[in-house]
Structures are given as C-alpha cells and as structure tokens.
Amino acid sequence: MSGRRQSARLSAAQTRKDASENGATAQSGGGNASRAKTTSRPEGSMSEDDWDAGDESPADVDEHADSMSEGEYEGRRPAKKQKLDKSPPKTGKQTKTARSTGKGRKSNKDCLLVELPLDILFEIFGQCPPQDLISLSRTSHLLRTHLLSEASRTIWRAAREYADGPPVAPGMTEQQWAHILFGKPRCQSCNAPNVHRVDYGLQRRACVKCLKLNLVVTSRFSRVFPELDASILDLLRYTNIGGHSHGHASNSRFYWQKDIEDMALELEKLDQDIEAGVSDAGKKHTFISERKELLKAINQHGRICSTWTVNASLRREEEKAEMMRKRFNDIRTKFMEMGYVEEDIEAIKDASSVRQATVLTDRGWKIIRSSLEAEIRATKTERLRNERFRIANKLYNAYKRGLNASQWRTLPQESDVFDHPAFKGILDSENDDAKSTEADFASIVALLPEIVSSIQAARSVKLLELIQRPPAGPVPEDAEPGDIPPSLPHPHAVDSALAVFVCKRGCRYLSWMRGNRNATPAYIGQDSAATHNCAASPYHPWHHTEPSVKTVFELSDRGVRAAAALVQTVGLNDRATCAQMDTLNARFLCKTCMPTRSGGGLNYAVYSWRSAIIHFVSSHVDKQVPQWERLDDARAESLKRAETDTTLAWACNHCAEHIARCETRTKVIEHIKTKHDIAEPDVPHDLVRVLDLEQTPAMVHIPGPGSKAEFNCLRCEETASRARLFILEGVKSHLKAKHKVGAPVEGRDWKKSPNV
Structure with a gap:
C-alpha cells in the first residue's frame, strides 16, 4: 500500500505512536538521566519496554514507580484524588523530619536484598514460583533490571516448568509469558480486575468491555477499514470468541483493532522502503512468510494452552479439596484429643468454617472452636438419644415377637409406648456422659403388658366418648322454630358396623396410594382405628417419630350414612356389628359411580362392605346420600374366588417373619406352606390381615336387556x-x-x- 493511499485512520495511529516514542525519549533525558549514567545494564538484558511489549503497551511514564501497571497496560494509571488539607503549611524542619520518618516506598539503599551478591540473588530467584518472581520484579528497579535481563531467562523457565505451565508462546519471552499466565487477573488494556480468561489466540488478557470495543469480526472488516485489503487478516492473530459471546466459541474470526492498525503501518513502511530503494520486495515477502508461520505456531500453541487451562482448573480444584480435607483432619484431631468420637465430629464436616482451603492456625482454631464444639455436643446428644430409642425399639419388638400376628393389629405404636412416663424418663435423659444399655430398661420391660393394656384402654375410652356423644342432625333451611330435626343413624358401640372414624389431622396415606390426595381415609370399628398412626408409613406401621396418641378421631357423618345404607341393604338394623357384616362378607355395587359400557352391558366396580365405606368417604366427597346394590350370591361367590389381594397387609400367625414388613396374601400363604408345612392355610387361624389397606376393586359385567343369546x-x-x-x-x-x-x-x- 503506497504512501499516497494512507488513510486518515492510519495517519492518526502513526501520530499516536510517534508521540508515545517522543514522550518516552524526552522523559528519559530528564530527571532520570543521572540514574541512567550510574546504573549499568547487564549484557544481553531486556529493556523495561521489552518486558511490557507483549501487547503493545506504551513506555514507562515514571521509572520511580516500579509497578508492573506502568507498562503492561495500555491506559494511563488514573490520577490519585488530591487530599484536602486545611492545616497550616509545615516549616522546612517539619517537612524534612516528615520525609525522613515517613512510611513511603523504600529506596534501594534501604533494601538489604539488593546488597547480596548476584549469584546468591539468582540462587534465591531460582527457588521462587512465577508469581513471586513477578512481584519481585516490581519491588526495586535493580531487581527489575536483573529479572528482565536475558540472563534470567533460565530462572523464569524453571519456575514455569515447576508450576507445570505450558511452553512459552511463539513470539514471546519467558518473562512476558509468565506475566500473562501467572500475573494478576487484570485487563491489559483498561486495568479492570477479575479478568481470569486469557485469550491464547490474541495472546492477551482482556475484559469484556475492551473486547467489545476492540474486536473486529471478519464480516465487518471492510466497513471498519474500507481502505485496507482483506489479505492483511492472514497476518494477524485472531480469536473465535467474540465480545458478545459470553465466552462461547464460534466459527467467526475476531481481530484486535490495534493489531490491524500496526500491521497496516508495518506493511506501509515496507512498501515505502521498497519505493525508496532501501530494500527489495524480497524483504516484504520474507516478512509475510515468517508472519504466517508464526501465526500457525500461535494457533497450535493455543490449543495446547486451552487443554492446559482445563487441566489446571481441575488441578486447582483438587488442590483446594485436598487443603479442605487436611483442614478438616486437623480439626478432627483436635476434637478427638478433647474426647469426642469421630461419629459426632462428622457433623461439622460441611460447616463453612471447616470447608476452607486454608491452613488451620492456632488463632483460627480459637475463633472457630466454640461454635463447632456446640454443634458436636448437639450431635452427640442426638446420637445418644437415638441409641436409647434403638434399644427401646429392640426390646419392644422382642415383646411383640412373643405375641401372635392377630394381636399385632391392636398393639399400640412404638411412639405411643415410648411416650409413656416410664420410658420417657430414660429416653429423654440429659446425661450425655454415659451410654445406655438394655439393663437400663430391664425394670420397664417387665411393665410392658401393663403399659400396653393402659394405652389400649385409653384409646377405647376416647372412641367410646365419640360414640356416646349425641349426634347433631342437619337442620333444614325452611325449618320452623320448635321443629325437631330428623335424627341421623348413630352407632351404639365401638364395635358397631356404623362406627366409622376419620382422623381430624388429615392423614391421607390410603388416598395417596390411589392418587387422590384430597380424600380422607376411614376406619371402621375399634380394631381398625387401632391400626392408624398419623406419622406411620402404611407398609411400615411401626416406624415413626410422633406419638399416635395425638391422633384426634372424630365420627364421620358421611361414613355413618354409608354404613347404615349397607346394613339396610343386607337386611340388618342399625345395631349390626362389624363381626356380623364380616360374617356375611357380601359384595356391593356403588350406584353413585358412573359405570362403563361394553358388550351391550355395564361394568361396575365391586366392593366389600368395608372397602365400600372407604370408597364413598374418599371418592364421593360431594355426595351425602350413598346408593348401594347388593350383588347376587352367585356372582359374589364367583368374584370372591377370582379376587386377588395384592396389598402388603398380611402376616403369618405362627411366627414373627412379617413383624417388620407385611407381605401379600400369596407370599404369606407360600411361607406357611413351606415353613410350617400347612397344606391349606386358613384365615384367620394361619394368616391374618394386619393392615386395613384398600384393595383394587374387582369388576363385574351386568348384561343389558336383550344382550343375552336366548x-x-x-x-x-x-x-x-x-x-x-x-x-x-x-x-x-x-x-x-x-x-x-x-x-x-x-x-x-x-x-x-x-x-x-
């Protein structure tokens, strides 16, 4: 590109570059001339501009300020805010004293390190990691001169290799490469902090703001530089990550704007030298060829560095995790020396004061000890309490194993028994220094039959109170004063077929199995109510945490109506008992449900009398009057033979095989045949249904009129x-x-x- 075609943009870039060089020359000839005469540079050393020339930074603006920010960033350091001091001016003596006793930057004379022999200095430098070498190069002008010299290249290389850093980037020195990899995470253009990503394609560390301002995508090159040929892009470093891509790579290429301007000036200078006869065209061709080879090496090196970055991140995480493990081990050792057991100390493993990648010091231990010890003591208290509960649970299970499965059904839950004052005195003991044993419960175990009987009696009394409470019948809206409302059906005893209870606490586990979370299960009779526990799982009724004596039962009006209608359907009166209905074992159709049609007839779900009541209470919450139809005996007997109970509600009545978990009827029958050699197990002599879990109803087909072949x-x-x-x-x-x-x-x- 000839000089006549030089654009205003490139002229401005050239002007800025000349001004920067002239300013640096004028400054070096000023107040620092004496230092330049007295301070000799080692042979083959790098200048400070060479140290900072990795990304086109300007010359030093103040040699006395030996901070790396003076040359490694393109922007000038912002001026400090002037301090407003309204105090009277100091005299000459005061000023001299203040200067001599101030805490400002120490001179080379005050630094003992610079007085050491050069070979000892280099031995010290050889033991430093890259981060320390960078910091040392910013502490003293003399140290900076030595560390930036060519003679220190092996020191920087050894530090990089010890830190497992990637090979030095093509076109850069060891010092420049160390600064990019291990220097402070600041933008090299605007000095913005927390810029952790290095763009290895551009060989620079830049913030998002500077990327957006300085990157030029290939598609916009002709608009930004209309006077330049696109072939210049083949000579420039590029990246595939744009300023607006949030760190995600693309297929586009992005170039640094100042790289484009500098390369255009370099080519312009070569063209001018050719026109002036200073050099021939071969020099330009050689430059272009070498530049392309350099870019190819930079791209290959960038892929190596990208892999290294990922591995380095993983390695840092592993090192951090290892430091946290060591810190926890140190804390654990200290607490174990204080007498705590490892099981309790594990409770603080995730505490914020423990999960820190820092070494545990004596001062830090004093700060965190009290809070961690309080948490460990609380864990110890809870652990000992749980151990006491496990012992009590083991003893209660041993007591139940001595009973038949038919008696398990009405046994109080563990939480009911443990809520008894005799057990609570031991279970809630505040003595955390002694470990409980079975011997501590020996006197209480002897009282278990009495405790169980008292809980069962108290439960029966509560249910009987509900039965004896007079029912409140509905009052019609058009009732006149003095009218007697019609009485509702009411059970006469706790074993009445009309004694239908629901839990006021809203327990719904039976409904959850059906998928209907809004329904409320019902319990018919005293024995059924005894199986309910608010906090128990339906399949593991003895494992819970809250006493079921807190269960608040109430008589279900809708359940009583459903039971009364069923009793009338089979021809009995309101004084029918649960035993009478169980003996009849009739099957019923719910006429409230909408049947499905098939084969010219209707399909109905068939229920036993207990499941029919639960079905109405759970499914027809908006209905008040149930409608039942008793299935004829022939169809009922046929359905009974085909019914399969798949609920986990059955147990063997000859052993404690199913004390922890009930099984299906089929598996219990198989167990009885195999273990007890009983060919035809019978209900309830050989197996019993311990839990009142709702079965999936069988379906019956009722042919329509004329649907029979006759x-x-x-x-x-x-x-x-x-x-x-x-x-x-x-x-x-x-x-x-x-x-x-x-x-x-x-x-x-x-x-x-x-x-x-």
Whole structure:
C-alpha cells in the first residue's frame, strides 16, 4: 500500500505512536538521566519496554514507580484524588523530619536484598514460583533490571516448568509469558480486575468491555477499514470468541483493532522502503512468510494452552479439596484429643468454617472452636438419644415377637409406648456422659403388658366418648322454630358396623396410594382405628417419630350414612356389628359411580362392605346420600374366588417373619406352606390381615336387556338353524338380512327359546 493511499485512520495511529516514542525519549533525558549514567545494564538484558511489549503497551511514564501497571497496560494509571488539607503549611524542619520518618516506598539503599551478591540473588530467584518472581520484579528497579535481563531467562523457565505451565508462546519471552499466565487477573488494556480468561489466540488478557470495543469480526472488516485489503487478516492473530459471546466459541474470526492498525503501518513502511530503494520486495515477502508461520505456531500453541487451562482448573480444584480435607483432619484431631468420637465430629464436616482451603492456625482454631464444639455436643446428644430409642425399639419388638400376628393389629405404636412416663424418663435423659444399655430398661420391660393394656384402654375410652356423644342432625333451611330435626343413624358401640372414624389431622396415606390426595381415609370399628398412626408409613406401621396418641378421631357423618345404607341393604338394623357384616362378607355395587359400557352391558366396580365405606368417604366427597346394590350370591361367590389381594397387609400367625414388613396374601400363604408345612392355610387361624389397606376393586359385567343369546328365528326351516340362539338385536338383523323381513314381529318371526 503506497504512501499516497494512507488513510486518515492510519495517519492518526502513526501520530499516536510517534508521540508515545517522543514522550518516552524526552522523559528519559530528564530527571532520570543521572540514574541512567550510574546504573549499568547487564549484557544481553531486556529493556523495561521489552518486558511490557507483549501487547503493545506504551513506555514507562515514571521509572520511580516500579509497578508492573506502568507498562503492561495500555491506559494511563488514573490520577490519585488530591487530599484536602486545611492545616497550616509545615516549616522546612517539619517537612524534612516528615520525609525522613515517613512510611513511603523504600529506596534501594534501604533494601538489604539488593546488597547480596548476584549469584546468591539468582540462587534465591531460582527457588521462587512465577508469581513471586513477578512481584519481585516490581519491588526495586535493580531487581527489575536483573529479572528482565536475558540472563534470567533460565530462572523464569524453571519456575514455569515447576508450576507445570505450558511452553512459552511463539513470539514471546519467558518473562512476558509468565506475566500473562501467572500475573494478576487484570485487563491489559483498561486495568479492570477479575479478568481470569486469557485469550491464547490474541495472546492477551482482556475484559469484556475492551473486547467489545476492540474486536473486529471478519464480516465487518471492510466497513471498519474500507481502505485496507482483506489479505492483511492472514497476518494477524485472531480469536473465535467474540465480545458478545459470553465466552462461547464460534466459527467467526475476531481481530484486535490495534493489531490491524500496526500491521497496516508495518506493511506501509515496507512498501515505502521498497519505493525508496532501501530494500527489495524480497524483504516484504520474507516478512509475510515468517508472519504466517508464526501465526500457525500461535494457533497450535493455543490449543495446547486451552487443554492446559482445563487441566489446571481441575488441578486447582483438587488442590483446594485436598487443603479442605487436611483442614478438616486437623480439626478432627483436635476434637478427638478433647474426647469426642469421630461419629459426632462428622457433623461439622460441611460447616463453612471447616470447608476452607486454608491452613488451620492456632488463632483460627480459637475463633472457630466454640461454635463447632456446640454443634458436636448437639450431635452427640442426638446420637445418644437415638441409641436409647434403638434399644427401646429392640426390646419392644422382642415383646411383640412373643405375641401372635392377630394381636399385632391392636398393639399400640412404638411412639405411643415410648411416650409413656416410664420410658420417657430414660429416653429423654440429659446425661450425655454415659451410654445406655438394655439393663437400663430391664425394670420397664417387665411393665410392658401393663403399659400396653393402659394405652389400649385409653384409646377405647376416647372412641367410646365419640360414640356416646349425641349426634347433631342437619337442620333444614325452611325449618320452623320448635321443629325437631330428623335424627341421623348413630352407632351404639365401638364395635358397631356404623362406627366409622376419620382422623381430624388429615392423614391421607390410603388416598395417596390411589392418587387422590384430597380424600380422607376411614376406619371402621375399634380394631381398625387401632391400626392408624398419623406419622406411620402404611407398609411400615411401626416406624415413626410422633406419638399416635395425638391422633384426634372424630365420627364421620358421611361414613355413618354409608354404613347404615349397607346394613339396610343386607337386611340388618342399625345395631349390626362389624363381626356380623364380616360374617356375611357380601359384595356391593356403588350406584353413585358412573359405570362403563361394553358388550351391550355395564361394568361396575365391586366392593366389600368395608372397602365400600372407604370408597364413598374418599371418592364421593360431594355426595351425602350413598346408593348401594347388593350383588347376587352367585356372582359374589364367583368374584370372591377370582379376587386377588395384592396389598402388603398380611402376616403369618405362627411366627414373627412379617413383624417388620407385611407381605401379600400369596407370599404369606407360600411361607406357611413351606415353613410350617400347612397344606391349606386358613384365615384367620394361619394368616391374618394386619393392615386395613384398600384393595383394587374387582369388576363385574351386568348384561343389558336383550344382550343375552336366548332367541330363535322362526323363519329358518332347518332344525339346526332353528335351534341357533341370537341376542335380540342379532335375531332382528338376521331376519332382515337372510329372510328380507323389514319389521320382524315376536311370535311370528322370532321367539324366546324355552330351553334358556
């Protein structure tokens, strides 16, 4: 590109570069001239500008301020805010004293390190990591000169290799590469902090703001630099991560704007040298060829560095985790020396004061000890309490193993028993220094039969109070004063078939198994109510945390109506008992439910009398009057033989095999046949249903009128055809299709078979 075609943009860039060079020259010839004469530079050393020239930074603006920020960043350090001091001016003596006793930057004369021999200095430098070398280069002008010299290159390389850093980038020195990798995470353009990502394609560390301002994508190159040829991009470093991509790579290439300007000036200078006869065209071709080879090496090196960055991040996480493990181990050792056990100390493993990647010091231990010890003591208290509960639970299970499964059904839950004052005195003991044993419960175990009987009696009294409470019948809206409202059905005893209870605390575990979370389960009779526990799992009724004596039962009005309707359906009165209904074992259809149609008939769900009550209370919450129909005995017996109980509610009545977990009826029968050699197990002698879990109802098909094949065709002449049976619609269709009878008439064209 000739000088005549030089654009205003490139001219401005050249002007800025010349001004920067002139300013640096003028400054070096000023107040620092004496230092330049007295301080000799080692042979082959790098200048400070060479140290900072990795990303086109300006020359030093103040050699006395030996901070790296003076040369490694493109922007000038912001001026300090002037301090407003309204105190009277100091005299000459005061000023001299203040200067001599101040805490400002120490000179080289005050630094003992610079007085050491050079070989000892280099030995010290050889033991430092890259971060320390960078810091040392900013503490003293003399140290900076030595560390930036060519002679120190091996020191920087050894430090980089010890830190497991990637090879030095093409076109950069060891010092420049160490600064990019291990220097402070600041933007090299605007000095913004917390810039942790290094762009290895651009060989610089830049913040998002500077990336947005300085990156030029290939598609916008002709608009930003209309006077330049796009072939210049082949000579420039680039990245695939734009300023607006949030760190995600793309297929586009982004170039640093100042790189474009500098490369254009460099090519411009080569063209001018060729025109002036200073050099030939071969020099430019050589430059372009070497530049392309350099870019190829930079791209290959960038892929190596990207892999190193990922591995370094993982390595840092591992080192951090290892430091946290060591800190926890040190804390654990100290607490174990104080007498605590490892099981209790594990409780503080995730505490914020423990999960720190710092070494535990004596001062830090004094700060965190009290709070951590309080948490450990609380864990110890809870652990000992749980151990006491495990012992009590073991003893109560041993007591239950001595009973039959038929007695388990009405046994109080563990929490009810442990809530008894005799147990609470030991379970809630505040003595955390002694470990409890089974011997501590010996006197209480002897009282278990008495404790169980008292809990059962108290439960019966509460249920009886609900039965004896007079019912409150509904008052019609148009009732006149003095009118007596109709009385509701009411159970006469706790074993009445009308004694339907619900838990006021809203327990819904039976409904959860059906998927209906808004329903409330019902319990029929005293024995059924005894199986309920608010905090217990339906399959593990003895494992819970809250005493079920807190369960608040109430008599269910809707459940009583449903039970009364069922009792009337089978021909009994309101004084029928649960035992009488269990003996009848009838099956019922719910006429409130909408049946499904199939095969010309209707499909209904079939319920036992207990499951029918639970079904109405749970499913028909918006209905007040139940509608039942008793299934005829023939169909009922057929369904009973086909019914399969798949609920985990059964247990063997000869052993304690299912004390911890009930099983299905099929598995319990198989157990009885195998373990107890009983060929035909019987209910309730051999196996019992311990839990009142709702079964999936069986389905029955009720044929519609005329849906049974019981009609003969009178138009057929052959005997076999005349004996053929049709359903009503079938025989009419047959007459229309076969005999062309448009309006078949009973008695003339078809009749009901007398043999059906």
